[in-house]
Amino acid sequence: MKTANRPLSERQMVEAWKRRDASFDGIFYLGVRTTGIFCRPSCPSQPKRENMEFFRSAGDAVRAGYRSCKRCHPELASGQPPDWVAQLMRRASESPDQKISSDELRTLGVTPERARRWFQAQHGMTFAAWCRGLRLSRAFTQIRSGEPLDDVALGHGFESHSGFRAAFTRAFGNAPGKSRGDDYLRVTLLETPLGPMLAAASAEALCQLEFADRRGLERSYTEMRRRYGLPVLPGENAILRQLERELKEYFSGGRREFSVPLSLKGTKFQERVWRELQQIPHGKTASYEAIARKVGSPSAVRAVARANATNRLYLLVPCHRVIGKDGKLSGYGGGVWRKRLLLELETSGKQLGSPKPE
Numbered sequence: 001m002k003t004a005n006r007p008l009s010e011r012q013m014v015e016a017w018k019r020r021d022a023s024f025d026g027i028f029y030l031g032v033r034t035t036g037i038f039c040r041p042s043c044p045s046q047p048k049r050e051n052m053e054f055f056r057s058a059g060d061a062v063r064a065g066y067r068s069c070k071r072c073h074p075e076l077a078s079g080q081p082p083d084w085v086a087q088l089m090r091r092a093s094e095s096p097d098q099k100i101s102s103d104e105l106r107t108l109g110v111t112p113e114r115a116r117r118w119f120q121a122q123h124g125m126t127f128a129a130w131c132r133g134l135r136l137s138r139a140f141t142q143i144r145s146g147e148p149l150d151d152v153a154l155g156h157g158f159e160s161h162s163g164f165r166a167a168f169t170r171a172f173g174n175a176p177g178k179s180r181g182d183d184y185l186r187v188t189l190l191e192t193p194l195g196p197m198l199a200a201a202s203a204e205a206l207c208q209l210e211f212a213d214r215r216g217l218e219r220s221y222t223e224m225r226r227r228y229g230l231p232v233l234p235g236e237n238a239i240l241r242q243l244e245r246e247l248k249e250y251f252s253g254g255r256r257e258f259s260v261p262l263s264l265k266g267t268k269f270q271e272r273v274w275r276e277l278q279q280i281p282h283g284k285t286a287s288y289e290a291i292a293r294k295v296g297s298p299s300a301v302r303a304v305a306r307a308n309a310t311n312r313l314y315l316l317v318p319c320h321r322v323i324g325k326d327g328k329l330s331g332y333g334g335g336v337w338r339k340r341l342l343l344e345l346e347t348s349g350k351q352l353g354s355p356k357p358e
Contacts, residue, residue: 186235
């Protein structure tokens with residue numbers, strides 16, 4: 001018997017592929033062994049079923065040795081939420097005080113299982129948890145601005161004061177009445193030409209920016225809570241809005257430097273390396289050996305590589321500009337294919353958009 005928590009079965013993925021169902025684009029990917037290419041479920045190509053295997057993310061397909069299809073560009077499949085997801089997000093944002101029931105989801109043409117799977121894959125939480133986090137983040141903002149607790153609790157869809165206080169305390173670590181001066185990390189997905197990026201920011205600085213299909217991203221929420229000692233909930237603030245503007249300018253070829261304030265949290269050595277990465281000029285590259293010399297540890301090349309790999313502020317701390325001593329592109333958490341495109345963008349100064357099929 002299928003449960004709501006269980007991921008898509010192979011049979012379900014095969015059926016979606018046979019229908020060329022675009023609503024599954026970004027939820028799973030298919031690799032074609034005979035060509036070494038991976039595609040979206042909606043790709044018009046017609047491989048034989050016996051030559052196919054399925055992946056949960058584009059990153060998994062790339063790590064298995066597949067390259068992206070130049071016809072359907074699967075690496076961009078999650079760049080914009082499907083229409084049905086955008087509809088749910090609008091519904092939740094416009095009426096945060098009203099819960100969206102399973103029956104209402106079905107009247108919108110969406111099964112609760114599909115909503116759960118998509119939000120779990122893209123946000124690391126179920127749709128119900130995403131809605132609850134959205135309500136709580138708005139409640140937090142109202143509490144900080146001095147609104148009465150009773151009004152806030154009843155105005156965000158909680159059936160009782162005790163239910164609100166329990167949910168609020170689980171999310172923020174403090175009861176509502178003790179949280180008027182606290183902060184939390186707001187998390188959102190930002191669309192880019194290279195796929196969605198997970199961004200997290202406090203009220204003062206950007207704390208994290210990574211591609212949403214990075215391996216281990218599901219642990220990011222836990223790591224952020226541990227590193228910053230703050231709750232993590234969906235939402236936006238001035239920092240994230242500034243980042244979104246600057247990313248658009250960067251990918252259009254019009255921005256060479258970012259001005260978003262950053263929060264670098266690591267060991268002293270990691271932070272030295274990350275600051276040195278920020279000194280690599282736009283359009284230039286540096287080797288691991290060169291970075292090791294500049295941080296005063298010429299023999300610590302491997303430690304520099306590890307610090308580079310633990311960077312969680314992609315693009316703004318430009319680890320993509322670090323290459324091998326022989327000039328070859330080395331590993332990159334967002335995928336070497338993204339690293340290549342980012343370097344091409346910075347050296348050409350031209351807008352980076354969806355690549356055209358050949």
